[in-house]
Ligand code: PMP
């Protein structure tokens with residue numbers, strides 16, 4: 258009998274992390290690799306936020322905090338939800354954790370019994386199905402399609418809901434597709450959910466500030482206030498404020514659930530770093546003027562990358578409305594031969610070929626439960642993006658049809 262539990266044996270490591278780690282090890286061997294595999298803004302954390310962190314150290318805020326997070330930060334989260342989303346919460350309805358990732362996990366651990374089902378649209382973020390399994394639940398994927406802009410269709414949702422469904426996980430703007438759910442899209446889903454009073458909604462709004470098209474950001478608790486009693490809204494500072502390494506996320510929802518999530522956290526991580534919490538407080542309450550600047554830069558990069566990739570024979574992608582990913586169809590290339598004679602059979606083969614031949618790290622679509630795609634993060638400098646797309650184009654042009 259081995260040491261690893263049977264539960265864990267069914268859980269896959271994160272593909273975004275795996276491809277990024279592989280890129281780092283190749284770089285350490287001296288290979289030149291451009292990493293477009295991890296969704297992480299290349300901007301540095303704004304100075305006022307860094308200063309708040311050093312001030313916190315100087316002031317001695319280096320001790321344990323309350324499990325749910327320091328009160329001023331939770332108050333700032335309450336104020337953020339009111340100001341930006343029109344949502345009213347009390348401080349007790351807010352919890353802070355080690356990134357949105359930890360809060361999603363805490364919520365699942367706090368709520369799932371063995372075999373409970375969690376429904377989510379695919380393509381989905383790599384961690385959703387694996388977190389559900391870790392928490393003892395059963396992941397249930399609902400496919401979305403490029404012709405619907407990768408938006409979950411109400412009848413497709415209805416077909417997957419049943420007596421064991423505990424949650425619908427929704428992520429808008431979406432990782433990996435960049436799809437943004439409009440107020441109308443969410444209202445159509447809310448209509449279905451009203452027929453299933455025991456199904457809760459986990460709204461993952463981590464890319465809230467990264468919306469570029471005409472569709473305005475919307476979130477379920479605000480679109481359908483009658484459902485707010487069964488919605489957990491999760492967000493964080495990682496993506497909007499270029500704070501991925503600080504590990505601060507927050508969640509707000511019904512008090513019973515928040516309390517249970519705090520129990521999970523209190524018995525596992527305790528809380529996120531006290532210093533990071535003071536930094537996040539400054540992020541939410543300080544100068545917000547760089548948010549539109551970041552957004553503008555991402556939008557320009559999106560347009561650049563979409564144009565360059567669609568010019569490559571065999572690759573195609575739609576223009577995503579949000580987040581900082583392009584989800585590129587590569588099925589036309591599958592079956593072709595690399596110069597080495599190796600056949601590119603899967604999107605994983607293509608991702609490995611691009612790593613070796615083009616020196617570009619991307620993530621295969623299969624990691625997001627969508628075969629025949631690759632995901633490219635455009636949260637990198639324009640110069641790197643141009644170089645990477647050119648190298649991808651050259652590598653792809655070397656693939657030949659099997660005779
Ligand atoms: N949700 C989605 C969809 C993500 O892409 C990420 C990125 N890591 C997260 C949640 C978690 O972000 P963090 O833990 O850095 O707040």
Ligand code: GLU
Pocket residue numbers: 271273274294295296297358382383384432
């Ligand atoms: N969410 C980011 C991504 O998808 C960061 C890595 C991760 O946590 O998976 O690339």
